Every structure is written in structure tokens, then in C-alpha cells.
Amino acid sequence: MTQLGSIAVLDRLAHVSMRREAPVLADRLAALDRWVRDDLVNLDRDLDAFSRSAKPLREGGRVVHAAANHLLDLKGKHLRPTCVALASKFGEGFTPRARSLAVAVELVHSATLLHDDVVDVAERRRGQPTACVVYGNAASIFAGDWLLVAALRKISASGIPGLLEQMLAVIDEMIAAESLQLERRGQMAGTREDYFTVAEGKTAALFRWAMIAGAKTAGLPVTGEAALDRFGLHLGVAFQAVDDELDFGTAEVTGKDPLADLREGKLTFPLVVALEREPTLRTEIEALLGEDEPPREALLKLANAVRATGALTATRALAEDRVKKALAELEELPAGSARDALVTVALASLERAS
């Protein structure tokens, strides 16, 4: 696996932007790419070094190590560590200490994916079979535990006051959100309030931490750190809304099962809106989800019915609104390349195809 995950996402975003004839964004992404390429190469190198360095696990539990590396090797978009990198560049930049925090946030994210895949009985992730399919549930659960502890040790070693406690609070929020999602699963009874609790806890909380961690290594004043915290919140919710939209995309593009969230009865924004506007859909959805293997045609028909309510348009509007709010927060930060880069990331989050 030689492709660099962090750089790949920029390439993909640039590609999408060109395709959608958004040359301005493409130019911005090219500039961002030049500006952070070295940092992201270093990040990839540190992540690879982490995978290879797991001595205690290599000696004993190769299967747990393999499960963790299976996920890490699939290389996600590295969006969260990229947030740490960009925020760190308001100060002395992506130093080894900032990089260790970037690695930590990716490890926490990976830990949650390993546990989520077991919980969701997910078969595919990032276009490949999930770790729990390849190595089993036991290895995936312990691999998640291992990555989580490794991340916390890195954060502790950074010696930045309060950062470990903030990560523990974030994980608490993530678990509460996962719990709420679990509770509402398949009930078709989620409100907008539930949706935002889940999106803020499951997705935005870790983006917020990434921005705060970067801000702290940059030595930003409290007002700057608070603005980046809120930037992370809005970016995270926008990211989740686009994710929800992509659930209606196809497996080829996203690497996930099509309509996977819908089939799992997960609370997505399109679903909440569709049920508000067309309550009669509830019976139809419940019947479909009651089946073990709902036929693909029935799922696509349902997707179209959801689309017909305007729910996807509403989801896009939510994402755009949150990106606007995120951009407004950046006004608090000093102008310059770091701020420009975050503007680009926020704009690009609306255009991603996976």
C-alpha cells in the first residue's frame, strides 16, 4: 500500500471539483495541496511507523495487530489529522508534537470504526471487507481497545494540559451518541434534536478536538481556540450531513454498501426530514427493514420516495448552512495561509464524493 491517504483525498477532491466545473475550488485545492504536502507526507510516515511499531502485540496477538493494521492500511481520508495539521500552522507548524496529536486523533477515529463495524455487523468499509469479517469480532474489539489506549498515551505524552481530559470527554460524548443511535435504531422515531445529538457526538466532537489540539500546539489565544472549536463543530455536522447524502449514492463511489445507513435503520437527516414531510413512509420503511435481505429494487424505490419529499435538498441546505457558519468563525482568526486552507477544507467538504 504505497498510496498516501491524506494526499489522495486532496487529489480526489480536486478531481471532483474539476468535474463539477468548480475551477476556483480546484485552484484552492491545488494551492492547499502544495502548502501541506510535506506535512501530510510526514503524517503518513508517522502513521505507518505506528502500525509497524506495535511490539507487544506483534509478539503475542498477531491477529489483533493485523485487525488494527487492516483498517489503518485502508487509509481513510485523514481529515481529522489534516485538521490538526492546518490549525497547527497558525503557529510554528506541524511539529513532531503536533503530528503525534494528529496520529492520535486518527487512531481514536479508527478505534471507533473497528467497534462500529462489529456493532453494525458491517461487511465493507472503504471498499474492502471490514476487519471483523477478515479477522473476526474478537480481534476487532481488542484492536479498537488497543488503538484507543495507544492514542490516549500519545496525547498524555504530549504534555499539553487539559488535552487528554478533553479527549476523554469527547469519547464519552461519542459513546452517548452511539448509544442514542443504537436506542433509536429501526424505530423510525428520531427527531431533529436526536439527529443533532448523534451528529454532534458521533462526528463533530472529534473534529472539534482536532481543531483544539492544533490550536493549542499553535499557541493561539483562547478566543482563537474557541473559534476553531466552533469551526470544528459546524464542519463536523456538515460532514455528517454530506455523509447522509452519500448514503443515497452508489457503492462504487463511496466504497460502502449502498443505503447501508438506511438498511441499518440509522438516524440520517434525509430520513428525519422525509418522515416529517411524508409520515406514511414510516410503514413502508418499517416493513422493508423488517426483512432480512430487503431486495435492492425495493430499497432503490424507497430511496426515490425519500428523494421525492425534498429531503436530500434539505440535507444539502443543512450542510451548506453549517459550512457558512464554519467560515464565519474563521473571521476570528488571523488572515493568512492557515486560514485560507481551512476555508478550502470547509468549501471542499460540500463537494466530496466519498
Place this chain on the structure above:
Amino acid sequence: MTQLGSIAVLDRLAHVSMRREAPVLADRLAALDRWVRDDLVNLDRDLDAFSRSAKPLREGGRVVHAAANHLLDLKGKHLRPTCVALASKFGEGFTPRARSLAVAVELVHSATLLHDDVVDVAERRRGQPTACVVYGNAASIFAGDWLLVAALRKISASGIPGLLEQMLAVIDEMIAAESLQLERRGQMAGTREDYFTVAEGKTAALFRWAMIAGAKTAGLPVTGEAALDRFGLHLGVAFQAVDDELDFGTAEVTGKDPLADLREGKLTFPLVVALEREPTLRTEIEALLGEDEPPREALLKLANAVRATGALTATRALAEDRVKKALAELEELPAGSARDALVTVALASLERAS
């Protein structure tokens, strides 16, 4: 559930001691009981308060909260928090800060049980159905994650330098041990070295941390803390050896499935010794474990074959040797009630029946 777990274990131990006509130990346990009863009442109250106080989970993910409380309500022996309590009494005693660390060690232990039960597909724990049977795997996984994070937040809040980092190192060791156990499962290929890696990582590491945490709240000098650390190591291995012995007991006494460890292909000391002494047993065991539901009679026959090699006697000898080593470490500590209490716990660990 009004019975106090910590006190119940002392009662049970006293009962066992009387039955085995060990009146000296019974007297010691009665004295220990009088000396720490108030502390253990406070511990039980704090653990109950923790269960009730989980606001974010109560609001959203009741099922995760319920899964965690299901396990906490079954009330284990509270041996690890009792270790914190007794070590703390070398100093100013079981203060609120020491109690919060005792609660933390029990929460970490409970978190590992919740994940283990999912990994082992265990149906019974402490004489009751496991949380994963009652509430599902998903709730058990998140409940374990939640208790772990809650424990780490408590340790962080104690403000004792290094203690959180030591707990993270312990959890790392526990995961490595679980991984090794997973790797060796059903292979019938474990060595004594593997066995001690698993026992030290899975069981002794947390006992060590409990002793260190108590020592730190007591303000013991470094030599005293190191002696208690080694006391915890030996006590933990002895505890695991007795646990292995009890796997050959009956479900009525231990509350676990009979021969559960053997059936799961877990590396226990009797099995390692039996296979050293009688290599022909390997084929028989592998055949039996290959079956989905091995008949009870065949399991009991196998247990007797293991017993006939003298493997249980060797396991008892291991436990006794480690208890002796644990007692020797206590010579480093100041004489008095705290030291007497730890002597009693070490002696009683050999006599427990569950």
C-alpha cells in the same frame, strides 16, 4: 440488590475457611471484616452512586447504561478496589480520593468483562445471564467503552502524577494478553511462558495498579510502593491459578459455566501442565473442542484425565508459591493493621470457592 458485594466476599471466605476447618484464617477474616467494613460500605455506596449518575447515557442510550449496570449490579468480589482500600490504609486511609481510584479500578475490570463476554460469546457471568445475552453485543461493547472512559476520567481527576499513564500501560498489557490468548485459543499449543504472559497481563496487571494506587494515596516511599507492586503481581498470578483450578469446579459454586475455560480452548495452567505430562491428551481435547456442543460426560471425563496427570496439584502449588512470594514482599512494609490485612487477603485467596 441490597447485598454489599465487598462484604459478601468476606462472609463467603469466612464460611469457606470454617468449612475447611481453618479457624485461624477465619479469625483473621473476622478481624479484617471489622477493620474495613465501613470502608467497604462507602465503596459500595460510591459504586452505586456511579451507576445512578450516568446522565448522558440515561438520556440517550438507556440500553448501554442498562448493560453496564447489569454487570455492576451483579457485584463481583470487589477484590481490586479492596486492594486499593487496604493499601491506602498504610497512610491516611480510604479517603474520597482513594475511593474514587477504587471505583475506577472496578470500572476498568468491569469494562474488560463486558468486552470479554462478547469475545467469548459467554452466556453466564456471576451466576446470571451476561449483559451481551440480555442487552446484545452492541450495548455490551459500548458499555465497556463507556466504563473504561469513566474510569480514566476519575483517575485523571485524582491529580496523582503518573497514575493515569500507569493505567494506560496496564490496559495495553491487558489487551496484549487477551490477544495472545485469542491467538492461542483452541490450538493446545501454549507454553508455560505464554501462560504467565497471559496471567500477568490479564489479571495481575490490574492488581498491581490497585496496589500502586493505594500506595500513592497513602504516601508510601518508593520502596514500599515497589513492594506493593510486586505483592500485586504475585497475588494476581495466584488468583488466576486458583481461578483455573475453579474451572474444574461446578457451576453451582462459581456461578460460571463448568469447564467454561476448557471449552473455550483457553490457556489455563492445569491444561499446560497436563499436556506437558500427557501429550496424548491433545488429540482427545482437540476432538472434543471441535464439537459444537461437547457432551457433559465427555467433558467431565476429560477433566478427570487432566486431574490424573497431577495438573491440579501443580496448579495449587503454583498458587501457594506465589502467595508465599507475595507475603515475603510485605516484609518491606511497616508492621500494623494494613499489613496484617494484606496477609489475610493473600492467605484467603487460596481458600476461595468462587
